Amino acid sequence: MxxxxxxxxxxxxxxxxxxxxxxxxxxxxxxxxxxxxxxxxxxxxxxxxxxxxxxxxxxxxxxxxxxxxxxxxxxxxxxxxxxxxxxxxxxxxxxxxxxxxxxxxxxxxxxxxxxxxxxxxxxxxxxxxxxxxxxxxxxxxxxxxxxxxxxxxxxxxxxxxxANIPPVFRHLDTPSVFHTSTYLNGIAGLDHDYTGTIAVVGASQSSAEVVLDLVGRLPKAKIVNVMSGYGYRLKDTSPFSEEVYFPEFVSYYFNASPEGKQRLRDQLRPTNYSSADRDVIDALYMRIHEDELDGRSRLTMRTNRRIDGARVDGDRVVLEMVEQITGEHDALPVDRLILATGYxxxxxxxxxxxxxxxxxxxxxxxxxxxxxxxxxxxxxxxxxxxxxxxxxxxxxxxxxxxxxxxxxxxxxxxxxxxxxxxxxxxxxxxxxxxxxxxxxxxxxxxxxxxxx
CATH class of the missing domain: 3.50.50.60 (FAD/NAD(P)-binding domain)
Known part of the structure; x- marks a missing residue:
């Protein structure tokens, strides 16, 4: 040419x-x-x-x-x-x-x-x-x-x-389901008096931030935080762990064997994934505690849940879930589904x-x-x-x-x-x-x- x-x-x-x-x-x-x-x-x-x-x-x-x-x-x-x-x-x-x-x-x-x-x-x-x-x-x-x-x-x-969209959600073709990367745009049409149910899936920094924002932004809505683990984990901010962000670590990691790389990823995952900073976790826990004192139930935590199915039912999305310890099955209908599922x-x-x-x-x-x-x-x-x-x-x-x-x-x-x-x-x-x-x-x- x-x-x-x-x-x-x-x-x-x-x-x-x-x-x-x-x-x-x-x-x-x-x-x-x-x-x-x-x-x-x-x-x-x-x-x-x-x-x-x-x-x-x-x-x-x-x-x-x-x-x-x-x-x-x-x-x-x-x-x-x-x-x-x-x-x-x-x-x-x-x-x-x-x-x-x-x-x-x-x-x-x-x-x-x-x-x-x-x-x-x-x-x-x-x-x-x-x-x-x-x-x-x-x-x-x-x-x-x-x-x-x-x-x-x-x-x-x-x-x-x-954006990482887990397979169970990929067939949901509705604007009611969106990733945290488009969070503000996804909730733009909801006013202060909105009374619907919003589920946030995930247990990361982003999910905690979104849950806190929803509780303050939409005080009459029902917020449900669904996660596969027992609860939020603190991010590993030890200065020893934080050395993974040194340039020397790039060389160390790059030269490791595939098995060595996997071992490092397993050890260091809490420095960046499936965890949140203390200030956000503390604020969220205090919000739940204060709501209990005031007799409000705006925010519900559904922990240890595996989501086996998700379907559109009219204007709502229904999550089919299993409690992974007791084996109990339950269904959660929601008006909005926010995926804090990473990248x-x-x-x-x-x-x-x-x-x-x-x-x-x-x-x-x-x-x-x-x-x-x-x-x-x-x-x-x-x-x-x-x-x-x-x-x-x-x-x-x-x-x-x-x-x-x-x-x-x-x-x-x-x-x-x-x-x-x-x-x-x-x-x-x-x-x-x-x-x-x-x-x-x-x-x-x-x-x-x-x-x-």
């Missing part, structure tokens, strides 16, 4: 959420000469718009922002955002270790507006392929839903995580997907590991299948918890360092003179045996 060389980019980046905004900052500071375009499906930059709840915080230090771990002197730090917006001393005076989620969302939007990135909004990329030009050059071709085509020598995909990661097991849907057209040329799913190198470059040598560099920015550990589990902790790793790798791949590379003082630790 004929492609005008002047139209070929060095890099096309799909998505402009936190991961690729951090990448845009790294490109601006480390490789400003690169020709890069970002394609974003939304019309504006936003972060977790469905969960910007009153009083909810970000659960991690704001120093672990889009850039500070890589370059503390950057103008794109959270601290500089506060300074430039006249909010630094207000923030320093807050009686909390962590910023409100609403404020961090504004910081992310501010960076997106400040960084000199070429971003095209309302560009929903629905396909990625590898093409060969008439001159023999292989390029990445990205196609948008409106028919536009973009060619580049490499690509970074940051599509975000796919899918790359992999081959339940709650995982073999590769991001966006890369489905490349399934035949990308290497897939039988145990881990899509094969991703230490520098986040996707490895090619043995029969597909010489394909352009393809990178995954995020979603790599299975290969790189919990730092890639939707956390901000390693965004800045991951961005540097990707920028340096892309530049090595596309630039003949490796001596022009930037300082490595903030680079991730290189694992033994790495082919970086």
């Amino acid at each position: 004929d492609v005008d060389p002047s139209d070929v980019l060095d890099l096309v980046c799909v998505g402009f959420g936190p991961a690729n905004i951090a990448l845009a900052v790294a490109l601006d500071e480390l490789w400003p000469a690169a020709r890069v375009k970002f394609l974003e499906r939304s019309s504006v930059t936003h972060w977790q718009p469905g969960m910007l709840l009153d009083g909810a915080d970000i659960q991690n230090s704001p120093i672990r922002d889009l850039v500070t771990p890589r370059n503390p002197r950057s103008r794109y730090t959270f601290t500089n955002y506060l300074h430039e917006n006249g909010r630094l001393f207000k923030h320093l005076n807050l009686p909390s270790h962590f910023p409100l989620r609403k404020e961090f969302a504004r910081y992310i939007q501010w960076v997106a507006e400040q960084v000199p990135a070429d971003v095209e909004y309302d560009r929903d990329v629905d396909g990625v392929s590898v093409v060969r030009t008439s001159g023999g050059q292989r390029l990445v071709e990205s196609r948008t839903a409106d028919g536009r085509v973009c060619h580049a020598r490499s690509i970074v995909v940051a599509p975000g995580r796919t 899918r990661d790359l992999g081959v097991h339940e709650r995982e997907e073999q590769l991001p849907p966006l890369l489905a057209d490349l399934a035949g040329i990308l290497r897939v590991d039988d145990q881990l799913g899509l094969s991703v190198a230490f520098d986040y470059r996707v490895e090619a299948a043995s029969s597909a040598r010489g394909i352009p560099p393809i990178y995954i920015n995020g979603l790599c918890e299975t290969t790189h550990g919990l730092g890639d589990a939707g956390s901000f902790s390693l965004l800045a360092l991951r961005s540097k790793e990707i920028v340096q790798s892309v530049r090595r791949a596309l630039t003949a003179d490796a001596g022009t590379l930037v300082d490595h003082s903030y680079a991730l630790a290189v694992p033994a045996g790495s082919t970086r």
Whole structure:
């Protein structure tokens, strides 16, 4: 095919959420000469718009922002955002270790507006392929839903995580059932006097936050929290466990055997999954206690429940449940069903997907590991299948918890360092003179045996 060389980019980046905004900052500071375009499906930059709840915080230090771990002197730090917006001393005076989620969302939007990135909004990329030009050059071709085509020598995909919808709920085609990622939109039509029954399925931070929000927002509604365990568990915030968010842990985890990786995941799961922070758990427990004192029954906990069936019955959804200790069966009809069931990661097991849907057209040329799913190198470059040598560099920015550990589990902790790793790798791949590379003082630790 004929492609005008002047139209070929060095890099096309799909998505402009936190991961690729951090990448845009790294490109601006480390490789400003690169020709890069970002394609974003939304019309504006936003972060977790469905969960910007009153009083909810970000659960991690704001120093672990889009850039500070890589370059503390950057103008794109959270601290500089506060300074430039006249909010630094207000923030320093807050009686909390962590910023409100609403404020961090504004910081992310501010960076997106400040960084000199070429971003095209309302560009929903629905396909990625590898093409060969008439001159023999292989390029990445990205196609948008409106028919536009973009060619580049490499690509970074940051599509975000796919909401996990357990199989028992997948056939429910009704707006009354929705995931917490769209929570605020899903309840937008309910007024203060709403008296229906709302079920929240899950026992995570998100489910606890949603339950608390519903009780305050809809005081006349009946809220039922359904979970498979005995009750909410405290998140493991031991400083020893929190070292999983150190860059050294990425190397340690990456080099572990498949059995070692599984052992680490089993040990460290409570640092991020099926658990909640103490302040949220305490607030929820106190709310239940106060309702009992006042003779109200707004909030009911259905614990140790396995949901075996879910069906639409008129305007309601009926959950068929089994109490896993007593074996008792019960049915719960609800008017709204909110799924706090987490997100899918790359992999081959339940709650995982073999590769991001966006890369489905490349399934035949990308290497897939039988145990881990899509094969991703230490520098986040996707490895090619043995029969597909010489394909352009393809990178995954995020979603790599299975290969790189919990730092890639939707956390901000390693965004800045991951961005540097990707920028340096892309530049090595596309630039003949490796001596022009930037300082490595903030680079991730290189694992033994790495082919970086």
